[in-house]
Amino acid sequence: MADDERELVALARAGDRQAMDVLVERHYGPLRALLLRYGCARSSDVDDLIQETFLRALATLRRYEDRGHLRTWLFRIALNLARDGRRRSGRIVTQAGVEALAELSDVSTDPAGLLLAKLDGQALAAALDRLPESQRAALVLRFYADLPIEEVARVCGCPEGTVKSRIHYALRKLRGLLTREPARGEHGTEGEVHV
């Protein structure tokens, strides 16, 4: 944890509002991106989850503050909360996302490069939502939260090799979904979320 962040955490734990504001503003964007692409369709749900993430983090800050990166810890809490939410409510895919994905897939004669160049957030969100949970988590942590592999492994609670494998199969499946090619290597899938 960076020194200034360590200081901010200590102040926030003592109840310093400004320190808490700085921490929230610093991590709000990455947490929001992570949760939106992990499968929270509505911004209001995301804000609720971020609030809950910070409340849980601050409540148990004493246990954690010297052991690692705050960001990694926040992401882990947020993902656990999002996972619980998805279990309760099932998959949430916006109709706009499904349509965007279908529109991409209809252009089956386009070269892959053109297809990928036309990708927008809704199509990506819809495609990501179809990935198995463990692969989606690894992918969003790596590319949306911009965590290095070892931190992704820490958040997911698995070895780095497993993270690499999940990301590999996730990218392959994602590309298959976005270009309507059948994704190979299905043996690499795990933990499919039921609708």
Added chain:
Amino acid sequence: MSSECGATRDLLPLMAADLGADAETTRARQHLVECPACDRAWAEARRLVEALKVDAADLALSASPAAARRVAGVIHGEMGPRSVEWPERVRKLVPIAGAGLAVPASLLTLLRIAGHLGWTASAHPTWFLPAVIAGGAVLAVPLLIIPGRFSLKEE
């Protein structure tokens, strides 16, 4: 997707920022040069990852500071009593200490005034002391009754 040899497996998750110069990466890069199928898969994966990163950047940009502040505000509300700042607590202790000094000082002042007037404890043993205490209390009450001013109760 084109058939792959599996050499990209270690490279794909890493992508541009994490590509180093270690032996494994060098070996994989060399393999990409020699294997067109893997090279194509690698290039396509890079494009996909770029799309993911662009999407991530768009999402980050669309996160308004106002929304973050709103979330922070809710957290402050939920935190309740925990949200009292240390400087605030210190500020509350200062007037309490002031009141602690003011009350004895008031009593002493009353005693001196009473002494000047010839009212002493030996001359008026029954009512002198209660009168002095009551006078001190009258001086202190305006300060003490200001709601919450001297309370350590957290907001």
